[in-house]
Amino acid sequence: MSGASLLTFARGPAFEVALAMLIFGMVWRLVGILALRRSRDYSEGRKTAGWVSGLRVIFSRSWPQAEFRERVLHWDIVSYLFHLGYAVAILGYLPHILLIRNLTGLRWPGLPGGAIAFAAGIAAASLLALLGHRLTSPVLRKLSNFDDYFSWFIAFVPLITGLMAYYNIGDSYQMVLGLHILSGDILFAWLPFGKLMHVILFAFSRGKTGAVYGRRGAAI
Amino acid sequence: MKEETGDETVLDVLERRGLTRRAFLQVCAAVTSALALSPAEAARITQVLASKPRPTVIYLSYQECTGCLESLTRSFSPGIASLIFNDISLAFNDTLQAAAGEAAEEAKDSAMKKAWGKYVLIVDGAVPLAENGAYCTVAGRSAVSDLRHAASGAAAVVAVGTCASFGGLPYAAPNPTGAVPVSEIVRDRPIINVSGCPPIAEVITGVIIYYTTFGLPALDRLHRPMSFYGNSIHDRCYRRPFYDRGMFAKTFDDEGARQGWCLYELGCKGPVTHNACPTMKWNGGTSYPIESGHPCLGCSEPDFWDKGGFYRPLSVPTGHWSRAGVMGAAAAAGVVAGLGAAVAARVRQDRTHKPDAGGDTNQKTPKS
Numbered sequence A: 001m002s003g004a005s006l007l008t009f010a011r012g013p014a015f016e017v018a019l020a021m022l023i024f025g026m027v028w029r030l031v032g033i034l035a036l037r038r039s040r041d042y043s044e045g046r047k048t049a050g051w052v053s054g055l056r057v058i059f060s061r062s063w064p065q066a067e068f069r070e071r072v073l074h075w076d077i078v079s080y081l082f083h084l085g086y087a088v089a090i091l092g093y094l095p096h097i098l099l100i101r102n103l104t105g106l107r108w109p110g111l112p113g114g115a116i117a118f119a120a121g122i123a124a125a126s127l128l129a130l131l132g133h134r135l136t137s138p139v140l141r142k143l144s145n146f147d148d149y150f151s152w153f154i155a156f157v158p159l160i161t162g163l164m165a166y167y168n169i170g171d172s173y174q175m176v177l178g179l180h181i182l183s184g185d186i187l188f189a190w191l192p193f194g195k196l197m198h199v200i201l202f203a204f205s206r207g208k209t210g211a212v213y214g215r216r217g218a219a220i
Numbered sequence B: 001m002k003e004e005t006g007d008e009t010v011l012d013v014l015e016r017r018g019l020t021r022r023a024f025l026q027v028c029a030a031v032t033s034a035l036a037l038s039p040a041e042a043a044r045i046t047q048v049l050a051s052k053p054r055p056t057v058i059y060l061s062y063q064e065c066t067g068c069l070e071s072l073t074r075s076f077s078p079g080i081a082s083l084i085f086n087d088i089s090l091a092f093n094d095t096l097q098a099a100a101g102e103a104a105e106e107a108k109d110s111a112m113k114k115a116w117g118k119y120v121l122i123v124d125g126a127v128p129l130a131e132n133g134a135y136c137t138v139a140g141r142s143a144v145s146d147l148r149h150a151a152s153g154a155a156a157v158v159a160v161g162t163c164a165s166f167g168g169l170p171y172a173a174p175n176p177t178g179a180v181p182v183s184e185i186v187r188d189r190p191i192i193n194v195s196g197c198p199p200i201a202e203v204i205t206g207v208i209i210y211y212t213t214f215g216l217p218a219l220d221r222l223h224r225p226m227s228f229y230g231n232s233i234h235d236r237c238y239r240r241p242f243y244d245r246g247m248f249a250k251t252f253d254d255e256g257a258r259q260g261w262c263l264y265e266l267g268c269k270g271p272v273t274h275n276a277c278p279t280m281k282w283n284g285g286t287s288y289p290i291e292s293g294h295p296c297l298g299c300s301e302p303d304f305w306d307k308g309g310f311y312r313p314l315s316v317p318t319g320h321w322s323r324a325g326v327m328g329a330a331a332a333a334g335v336v337a338g339l340g341a342a343v344a345a346r347v348r349q350d351r352t353h354k355p356d357a358g359g360d361t362n363q364k365t366p367k368s
C-alpha cells in the first residue's frame, strides 16, 4: 500500500470505523456499568451526603497518600509528565484541534509546533520510563497482562509517528502521516475495550469508592 | 512541424539557421540553468548537444483537457519554441500541428516508422478501458490500442500531467470510463511521470531535455524526476515559519490571510505534495498558488481529487460516511449492548444469590 492510499484509508473508512467503535464501546461500558444493580445498604450512614466525599476522592486520589508517598512519588511524577505531555500534544496542536472541531464544533487556539514537539517528546520519554518500570518491577510484572502492554503500545505509536511526521523523519511523509493517523484510529477503536477506558472510568471508580466509604464514615 | 527524424544535432540545427557557436553555448547555458545541473553535467551537456542527434518526439493526447499543453506552451526557459526548433524533433502533436485528419495520422505513422525503437513518446491524458476503450478513440482506434502500438516503438515514455501519470480527473471516483494511467498499460518501457494539473512548464521542458541529453533521470517511487519532485511544497514553502509558530489563516479574508500566514487550516495539501512550485514557480517565476493566497490542492499527487475536498484540512477525516448516522447507530448499539450486559449480570446475580440472602454485595466496582 502506498503512503497516499494509506493516508486516504486512515482519514477515511478507518477513521469512521474507529469512531463507531469508540462510541459503541464507551456507551456499552458506561450503560453496562451504570445499569448494574446497586448494592443495598442496610446500615445507617454515618454521613448522609456520601457524594461529597465521592467528589473529593476523585481529586484526592490524584496524588499519592502520605504513607506511600516516598515509595511512589517519583513514578507518579513521571506518570503526570506523560499525561500532561500527551494532553498538550493532543489538545494543543492545530491539526488535532481541527479534527476536534470537525467532530464537535469546538475550537481553541493552537500552540507553536516546537512546544508540541517538546510536550510529545516528554510524553514519549515518560512512557518509555514507565514501561521500563513495569518490566523491571517484579510486582508490576506479575500484575500486567496483554491489555497493559497493548495499551502502552497503542498509546506510544501515535506519539512516535507524530514526532516523525513533525520532524519529517522517514522515507515518505505520506506514509508516516498515514501511520500516525491510523495508529490514532486504532487508539480510538481500542480505548473503550481495555484499560485505556480509565480515561472515563477513573472518575466513576473513585467517586463510587469515595461515596461508599464516606457514607460509612471512613477517612478517605 | 518537422517530419524527418534526421541525424541532426542541436548544433547542426543552429548552424543551418545561421546561428553561431556562441548562440549554441547560450542555449546550453539556458538549459543548464533551467535544469539546475552541476558544473560537470553542464560541461557534458555542451558535448552531448553538439554530438548527439536530436531525438524524435511523438506527443499523443487522450483523456485530457489540454491544460498540460497550455502550460508547456508557456515555458520561458527553455521556451517551447527553442524546445521544438532546437532541442527536439517534435514529429507529432495533434494540437500544435497544422495537419489534421488522415494527413496527420499519416505523418504520425511515418515519423514513428522512421524512428521506430528510438523516439520519445510523450503522453498527455488518462486512457479509458471500459467498453473496450470506446470512451476515447482517435482516428477510429481506441486510445488504449493506439498507446500500446505507439509505446511498443518508443525508447521511453514521458507521462505529462496527473491524468497520464496517475489517472487524474478521469480516474476520480466513480471513474465511469474505467480510466487508467499510462503506467497501467505500458509496462515494458521506462516511464517518467511529470505529474501536476498541469505540470510546471519548465519542468516539462526540463525533463524532456534532460532525458534526451542524459537519459533517464533519478526517479522517486512514483517515477517522478527527483530533481523536480524530491521535496514537498511544505518543505520549501515560504509560509512555513507561520506553520511552525502555529499561526494560521482561518478564512480567505481574515487578518491571518492578509498577513500571509499558513494556509493549512484552509485545506493546504502542501505537506503531502511533491512538486517544484515553491522554487520554480509559475509564469516565468512570477508566483505559485500559495503565494497567491490559495492553499495547495496537491495536484501532482495520485488521487488528489478524491482526498475529501480541497478545502478540508489534511488532519480532518475525509467524511466517508454520514457522521450523524455513524455516531447515532454506534450509540444506539452501545445502549442495547450495555443494557443487555446489565440485564445478564442481574440475572446471574439472581441465580447465585437468594433474594433473602442479605442483598447483593457482590457488585463489581469499575476499575480506576
Ligand code: SF4
Pocket (backbone or CB within 6 Å): B233, B234, B235, B237, B238, B239, B240, B241, B243, B261, B262, B263, B264, B268, B269, B270, B271, B290, B296
Ligand atoms: S501554506 Fe501549506 S505548504 Fe505552506 S507552510 Fe502552510 S501547510 Fe505548509
